[in-house]
Amino acid sequence: MYYVLSLLTQIGIYAVIALSFNLALGFTGIINLSHISFLALGAYTTAILYTQFGMSFGVVMVLSGLLSGCVALFLIYACRKLRGDYLALGTLSFHFVIYSFIRNLETITGGTRGLIVDRPAFINDGINFFIMVVGLAVVFTFILARIVRSPFGTLLGAVRDDEKLARALGKDSQLLKVKAIVISAFITGVMGGVLAFFLRYVHPDFFFLYELVTILTIVIIGGLASLRGTLIATFIVLLIPEILRFVALPSSIIGPSRQILYSIILLLILLIHSRGILGKVDLH
Amino acid sequence: MEYYIQFMINGLITGSIYAVVAAGFSLIYNTHKFVHFAHGAVVMVGGxxxxxxxxxxxxxxxxxxMAAMVTGGLALGLYQLTYAVFYKKRAGNVILLMASIALLLLINNVLQLFYGAQATVVKAFPVTEGLEFWGAIITPVQIIIIAVSLILLGLLYILMTYTQLGKMMRAVADNDELSLIIGIPRDNVKRFSFFIGSFIGALGGVLVSLQEALVPSRGTYLIIKGFTGAVIGGIESVPASIIGSYLLGFIENISIIYLPSDYKITISFGLLFLFLIFSPGGLYALFFKDRVSK
Known part of the structure; x- marks a missing residue:
């Protein structure tokens, strides 16, 4: 029972992270490979402010989101001239910068020793935690669904499909991108905090390339610019490796097998059907 | 003062390894125009x-x-299975980039499955006392690393400049459609350049194994370092990438004088980010602006 509950909680957290990633990547066309660094920032903000400074739960959550949002603002401003694969590389290298800072600022982040995170009393129980995650997932999914269906969401699609045309029609494409990525980073930052509480421990290696591949796999299997697809894909992608758990294998084999499975799935979906299950647009 | 000489020598050693990684990577980038991140894992396969x-x-x-030949063959096999299919489908660069990240993880973890996550030590040479030069210490193995990488890069230069194949590779790098029109077997040249790039990368892995214990995940760092070196120098040109990698080796080692040694990776990642933002063409583009097409 505990196992099922924690798996479902994990799916809930990843679903929101993937949905907010899709807002930037799928709906707006910002190839942002530093999404995991926003998650890391949120998780570490929560770990430090809640456990060490004893701030209240709500304040910590909001601050985690805000910090990620501000960093996203800086990133999108710094990368404003990059397009296509150069943007992907710029954001990826930014992810590495954040990763190495977290790893090296030992006095603040604990470096490679990681940080232990206390859970607030009211979500100490697995069921309560699960209910909170479901609540957050429903709220954020609802907000994202409203955003992408609003006129603002349509404009984001215009920026993705033809940025020059959107500009020619007098739309401030840069501002639209800034808004999209800041919303995406804010939500991810908050979920980073939730993830830190869920794991009760944060370590820099939780936020390296591997997590990026997991999230990318989810979003690409689900399809770009499709919230429903992303939700379905989160279940598929997180449940498949669980099969490995029931085979009696030593953990030294299970760990790599999981990663191998993810990378093969990602490669296959890119090779065979890069639009994913419910994707509406192609990657360029 | 002695410190500086020691750090310069250390920089030369790390730079040599980065340069060999970057040379293969940059060769592949120039003939294919996409970022082959999995090259780092290919390097480790060689090791x-x-x-x-x-x-x-x-x-x-x-x-x-033999390690380099087999690695080159395996890399070419993967190329046929993945990148070649993407080319046929005219997939965009972003898809190729994602595919290469997936390949990087795939190869990394396959290595981990075979050899374990713990460090593997190759005892190719007996551990000997270092030699002293002007107060700085360098071991014979390190001299071998520097010499081998220089010879390797020299051979690559000769291949690219004086042979028919090298000229064809440069033609494809310059303009691949035009090269096809004038009768160059473009796809075969691309395959060959992928093989050569992986071959050189694998020899880089051999050099790494002489210097330190092998860990599968080291490949990720190596390609980021090689890529950073290439971007600093100028990814559009193989020699510039090599010079950039040596520079990165020096910068990293000299930074230890002023910062804790853990900040080495922050410095190279930070440089990568800054160069991508301010001068994506690297130093080469800064100095020879009119010659860079992008």
Missing amino acids: YLFHTFFLLEWNIIVAAL
Whole structure:
């Protein structure tokens, strides 16, 4: 029972992270490979402010989101001239910068020793935690669904499909991108905090390339610019490796097998059907 | 003052390894125009195969060359299975980039499955006392690393400049459609350049294994370093990438004088980010602006 509950909680957290990633990547066309660094920032903000400074739960959550949002603002401003694969590389290298800072600022982040995170009393129980995650997932999914269906969401699609045309029609494409990525980073930052509480421990290696591949796999299997697809894909992608758990294998084999499975799935979906299950647009 | 000489020598050693990684990477980038991140994992495959062959008590040079040949062959096989299919479908660069990240993880974890996550030590040379030069210490193995990488890069230069194949590779790098029109077997040249790039990368892995214990995940760092070196120098040109990598080696080692040594990776990642933002064409583009097309 505990196992099922924690798996479902994990799916809930990843679903929101993937949905907010899709807002930037799928709906707006910002190839942002530093999404995991926003998650890391949120998780570490929560770990430090809640456990060490004893701030209240709500304040910590909001601050985690805000910090990620501000960093996203800086990133999108710094990368404003990059397009296509150069943007992907710029954001990826930014992810590495954040990763190495977290790893090296030992006095603040604990470096490679990681940080232990206390859970607030009211979500100490697995069921309560699960209910909170479901609540957050429903709220954020609802907000994202409203955003992408609003006129603002349509404009984001215009920026993705033809940025020059959107500009020619007098739309401030840069501002639209800034808004999209800041919303995406804010939500991810908050979920980073939730993830830190869920794991009760944060370590820099939780936020390296591997997590990026997991999230990318989810979003690409689900399809770009499709919230429903992303939700379905989160279940598929997180449940498949669980099969490995029931085979009696030593953990030294299970760990790599999981990663191998993810990378093969990602490669296959890119090779065979890069639009994913419910994707509406192609990657360029 | 002695410190500086020691750090310069250390910089030369790390730079040599980065340069060999970056040379293969940049060669592949220039003929294919996409970022082959999995190159880092290919480098590690070279190192591990060298370890295996060496355990079979093969001659060290034969083991190294065989490791490079086999790695090149395997890399070419993966190329046919993945990148070649993407080309046929005219997939965009972003898809190729994602695919290469997936390949990087795939190869990394396959290595981990075979050799374990713990460090694997290749005892190719007996541990000997270092030699002293003007107060700085350098071991014979390190001299071998520097010399081998210089010879390797020299051979690559000769291949690219004086042979028919090298000229064809440069033609494809320059303008691949035009090269096809004038009768260059473009796709074969691309395959060949991928093989050569992986071959050189694998020899880089052999050099890594002489210097330090092998860990599968090291490949990720190596390609980021090689890529950073290439971007600093100028990814559009193989020689510029090599010079950039040596520079990165020096910068990293000299930074230790002023910062804790853990900040080495922050410095290279930070440089990568800054260069991508301010001068994506690297130093080469800064100095020879009119010659860069992008």
